Amino acid sequence: MSVVDAPRPVGKLVDRFQEGLDAPICLTWELTYACNLACVHCLSSSGRRDPNELSTQECKAVIDELERMQVFYVNIGGGEPTVRKDFWELVDYATAHKVGVKFSTNGSRIDCEVARRIAASDYVDVQISLDGATAQVNDHVRGPGSYDTAIAAMGHLRDAGFSGFKLSVVCTRQNIAQLDDFKAIADCYGAQLRLTRLRPSGRGADVWDELHPLPEQQKQLYDWLMAHGEDVLTGDSFFHLAAFGESLPGLNLCGAGRVVCLIDPIGDVYACPFAIHESFHAGNVRSPGGFRTVWRDSELFRELRSPQTGGACNSCQHFDSCRGGCMAAKFFTGLPLDGPDPECVLGHGELLLAARGDQVPPKSSPDHSKNQPRRKLERRPSLITLPVIQSRPDRACDESPLAGFAKEQQD
Amino acid sequence: MLEQTAQTSAATEVLPDCAATSTNANPPLEGSALVEADLLVEDVSIDGMCGVY
Amino acid sequence: MPLATTARPSAGTKADFDLDRAWQLHPQVALRPESFGALAYHFGTRRLSFLKSPALRDLVESLADHGTARAACEAAGVGDEQISTYIQALATLATSEMIIEREAS
Numbered sequence: 001m002s003v004v005d006a007p008r009p010v011g012k013l014v015d016r017f018q019e020g021l022d023a024p025i026c027l028t029w030e031l032t033y034a035c036n037l038a039c040v041h042c043l044s045s046s047g048r049r050d051p052n053e054l055s056t057q058e059c060k061a062v063i064d065e066l067e068r069m070q071v072f073y074v075n076i077g078g079g080e081p082t083v084r085k086d087f088w089e090l091v092d093y094a095t096a097h098k099v100g101v102k103f104s105t106n107g108s109r110i111d112c113e114v115a116r117r118i119a120a121s122d123y124v125d126v127q128i129s130l131d132g133a134t135a136q137v138n139d140h141v142r143g144p145g146s147y148d149t150a151i152a153a154m155g156h157l158r159d160a161g162f163s164g165f166k167l168s169v170v171c172t173r174q175n176i177a178q179l180d181d182f183k184a185i186a187d188c189y190g191a192q193l194r195l196t197r198l199r200p201s202g203r204g205a206d207v208w209d210e211l212h213p214l215p216e217q218q219k220q221l222y223d224w225l226m227a228h229g230e231d232v233l234t235g236d237s238f239f240h241l242a243a244f245g246e247s248l249p250g251l252n253l254c255g256a257g258r259v260v261c262l263i264d265p266i267g268d269v270y271a272c273p274f275a276i277h278e279s280f281h282a283g284n285v286r287s288p289g290g291f292r293t294v295w296r297d298s299e300l301f302r303e304l305r306s307p308q309t310g311g312a313c314n315s316c317q318h319f320d321s322c323r324g325g326c327m328a329a330k331f332f333t334g335l336p337l338d339g340p341d342p343e344c345v346l347g348h349g350e351l352l353l354a355a356r357g358d359q360v361p362p363k364s365s366p367d368h369s370k371n372q373p374r375r376k377l378e379r380r381p382s383l384i385t386l387p388v389i390q391s392r393p394d395r396a397c398d399e400s401p402l403a404g405f406a407k408e409q410q411d
Numbered sequence: 412m413l414e415q416t417a418q419t420s421a422a423t424e425v426l427p428d429c430a431a432t433s434t435n436a437n438p439p440l441e442g443s444a445l446v447e448a449d450l451l452v453e454d455v456s457i458d459g460m461c462g463v464y
Numbered sequence: 465m466p467l468a469t470t471a472r473p474s475a476g477t478k479a480d481f482d483l484d485r486a487w488q489l490h491p492q493v494a495l496r497p498e499s500f501g502a503l504a505y506h507f508g509t510r511r512l513s514f515l516k517s518p519a520l521r522d523l524v525e526s527l528a529d530h531g532t533a534r535a536a537c538e539a540a541g542v543g544d545e546q547i548s549t550y551i552q553a554l555a556t557l558a559t560s561e562m563i564i565e566r567e568a569s
Contacts, residue, residue, distance in 0.1 A: 013453070013514060016500055023496075025503065025512065028463050043464065070496045072505040072512070075463050098494065100507055104464065122492070123507060168464075196464065236461035250459035260462040272462035326461075451520045451553040454513040454560050457505060 017251065020258045020305035023069035024295065028077060028273045029263045031059070031087070033368035035079040037106050039131075039142045041170065041211060043202040043274055044264075046079035047370035052266045056086040058286070062263065063090070065291045066099045073100030075127075077273070079265070079368075082109035088117075095123040102127055104168065106146060107153025112160070115153075119162035127166035127194065128153055133181035137174050141211075154189040163190035166233065170198050173210070176217040179224050183232070195225065197237035200332040200342070201274040202364045208333070215350075218343060219244065240329075242321035243345045253323055257282065257304035261295065269294045271304060274328035276364045311338025318346070325349075334361030481555035483537070488528040488566045497521060504562050513562050520553055527563060 034049035035042075054062070066074065074094065081087055081103055094101050102125035110118075110126070118124050128150050132138025135147035157165050167186045169175065175182075179195070186193035200208035213221060222241045225232060225248055236250035251259075256272035257280075263269055267285040270276055282301050283294035295301065310316075313324045325341020333342040333349075334356055340348035489495060492507040502521035504513040515521050523540045530536040533554060542550050557563045 013500070013516065021498065025460060025505075026457060026463055070494065072457065072494060072496075072503075077464060100505075125510075194458070230456065233456065233458040235463055236459050239461060249456065251455060251461070253461065255460040255462040259460050262462075273464050274462070450556075451501075451517045451549060452513055452515055452556040454511050454556070457510045457512045459512070 014251070014253055017253060017255070017259050018305065018308070020301065022296065023292075024071050024261055025255075025259045026073045026075065027066075027071060027261050027263065028075045029062075030078050030265050030273065031076055031081040031090070032079040032084050032265050033366075034083050035106075036083065036108055037080065037143050037146055038370055038372070039146075039203070040207050041131075041141060041172075041198060041202075041204040042369075043199060043204055043364075044077075044079065044276060045202040045364055045367040045369050048368045049079075050266050050366070050368060054265065054267050054285075056089065058267065059086070059090050060093055062267075062285055062291055063094050063097055063099055065285075066094075067097040069292060069295070071099060073102060075102050075104060077104035080106055080108065091124060095121060101125070102166070104129060105153070106142070107150045110153035110156055112156050115156035115160035115162060118157065118165075119160040125165060126157065126162075127168045128157075128191070129168050129170075130182075130185075131170050131172065132175050133178035133185060137178065140174065141172070141207075151185075154185075154191060157191075158189045165191050166194045167191040168194040168196060171195050171213060171221060172198055173213055173217065176213055176221055179221070183228070192233060193231075194233035194235065195221070195237075196235050197326070197329075199274045199326065199329050200361075201328050202276065202367075203369060205332050205361070205363060212343065215343075215345070215347070218345060222248075240322050240325035240341045240343060241345060242323075243318035247321055252321070254327060256280075256327065257301040261301075263291065269298070271300065272328065274326070275331065276366070277331070277362060278365065279331065279362070280328075309338055311336065313338075313340055313348075316346070316348075332361055332364065334359055481533075481551050481558055482565075483534040483551065483554075484532050486527075486531055486566045487533045487536075487554070487558075487563050489524060490561055490564050493562055495521070495525065504557075506560070506562055509561060511560055511562075513557065513560060515553075517553075520550065523550065524554075524557065524563065528566070 030044055032049055032053060033044065033046045035046040038047055076091070082105055091101050091103065100123045104127045107128050118126050130138060130147070130150045131141045132147065138147040139145070154167070167182070167189070169182055182195070183193050198204060198208065198212050218241060222238070222244045225234065225238065226246065230249050234248060234250060236252065236255070238248055239250065239252040242248065242252055256275065261269055261271060261282065262273045262276070263285060264276065269282045269285060269291065271280040271282065280300065282298035285291045285294065287294065310319045310324050313319045322341070322344070324339070325344060327337050329342050330337050330339065333353060335342055335349065335352055340352060342349040342353055344350070490506060494505050494507070496503045501515040501517045504515060515524065519540065523536060523542070526536050526540060527533060530539060537547065537550060554563065
């Protein structure tokens with residue numbers, strides 16, 4: 001690995017993208033705030049359906065707009081999008097109208113038949129969420145039984161002959177030790193592994209202090225990702241780690257409001273799914289002119305597309321690679337947007353956080369969490385000290401991908 | 412002796428080399444102009460843009 | 465490959481691309497014009513290509529209308545001094561399967 005980065009060819013192109021395009025390249029569309037799970041870190045604070053959800057007709061009108069704008073594909077999520085009764089009607093409508101679909105799911109509605117249906121379409125992809133390579137680690141964050149549900153869904157997809165679906169993981173302090181195991185699970189089921197960043201968004205703010213990776217774990221993660229190259233996806237979540245050395249694959253820039261955005265279940269448009277807050281609200285698709293007008297003319301997006309200063313980060317020699325990190329991560333930890341990311345690899349963010357004292361940072365809004373006591377994350381120091389498990393499963397596809405592991409290395 | 416050397420190289424691996432980085436921050440103009448002129452096509456994974464979960 | 469490495473110019477070699485075959489955009493590719501050229505998304509490989517020139521975009525769109533890529537280049541007015549740049553671009557697109565050979569009509 002050379003120390004000198006390859007020249008950034010995108011000198012011109014990156015500027016173009018930062019100025020925004022006439023249409024998003026792709027976008028996230030949260031179809032519903034309803035969800036059968038209650039993950040502690042849910043970035044959309046989902047749980048309860050909003051009574052004002054877009055109707056089937058309104059959703060189709062949005063799809064018509066996306067087709068006209070030539071948006072290549074939508075990442076349909078939520079909540080749990082499959083709980084909408086019109087879910088398949090909308091997916092089929094999108095693909096019939098030249099908009100590709102990748103939907104994000106906890107797997108609870110992926111049975112044999114559904115798996116076959118997905119496998120049969122060239123234009124439908126699926127992403128299964130999993131945040132632990134073992135039930136112990138996963139269910140701690142996503143709830144009892146959620147690991148088994150995800151694994152079962154993956155089994156159905158594999159059996160239906162659908163390879164290349166995504167296994168998407170949010171990296172936490174508790175699962176950084178399991179990166180090789182996640183890869184083994186993905187390989188076992190013919191899936192592509194995707195590692196993404198935990199952000200202090202939605203309910204994530206409540207558990208960020210306990211769950212976000214430690215500095216040495218960030219380095220570990222970066223090294224692991226560099227070693228795996230394009231085999232492992234990241235959703236470009238880790239461009240803030242570019243200060244460690246070479247950039248990871250991807251555009252390495254914040255796409256929010258420039259090449260991507262979020263449409264939420266009630267038609268509100270936000271810069272990105274990690275920034276569900278009034279400060280990042282661009283408009284609503286129900287307004288005259290619909291989504292297209294919001295994308296092209298909203299004040300927020302115009303602002304995001306104007307030249308951004310690095311502020312306090314301008315003097316840092318790494319600013320060109322890390323771009324000052326993630327605005328959502330800064331916003332929801334109460335840091336100024338023109339300064340370091342809370343997880344700045346040089347530690348500048350940590351210093352600033354410490355200096356912030358007791359000020360309460362902004363909270364995501366709206367909050368559709370279920371009206372039940374939030375599951376508290378007990379401190380589980382033992383999980384942090386688990387050794388990195390290097391071994392591989394015994395056979396290509398055991399029922400449990402960890403079947404070959406020593407008992408004490410499993411749960 | 413060997414151990415010390417190994418530790419030193421491990422330490423320099425953790426932080427990017429400052430000299431190399433600053434060289435990269437100001438690439439020779441001719442070089443970067445060549446790169447841009449030569450390459451009319453670049454590609455990236457559709458998963459390569461931040462802001463999509 | 466990451467954007468950065470794609471940008472590394474290959475050390476002085478002419479790209480391997482047969483100008484004298486018939487080419488076309490892959491049927492699973494959506495091509496979207498942009499002011500800088502075009503975005504091309506391949507639904508099969510899930511790769512996104514940036515065509516950084518409107519002229520290249522027009523050339524690519526016209527490939528299916530010509531018996532050979534060479535003829536398409538000539539029709540597009542690509543001069544001798546530019547041809548190697550376009551060959552490199554077409555070769556990159558062929559490697560990523562954005563364009564494919566077709567049965568010459």
